Amino acid sequence: MGIDHKANNAVTNHVGxxxxxxxxxxxxxxxxxxxxxxxxxxxxxxxxEKVKDAARKLKDGFIKN
Incomplete structure (x- = not known):
């Protein structure tokens, strides 16, 4: 997850x-x-974002092996 997305989600949560x-x-x-x-x-x-990160890690694992 990009730091900008993470920060934006945190701000939205706190504002809420x-x-x-x-x-x-x-x-x-x-x-x-x-x-x-x-x-x-x-x-x-x-x-x-966490799902996308997990999918990216899974894909990277298959490519490296």
């Missing part, structure tokens, strides 16, 4: 957590849900 917390504190359910959605999106992207 902040939105969720702000929504909870203010009673704004929409902001809370938006924050939860941002966090879920970041986790999904991170998982996708």
């Amino acid at each position: 957590a902040a939105k969720e917390a702000t929504g909870k504190l203010t009673g704004n359910e929409r902001r809370e849900r938006d924050g939860q959605q941002d966090q879920a999106e970041a986790k999904l992207r991170d998982a996708g």
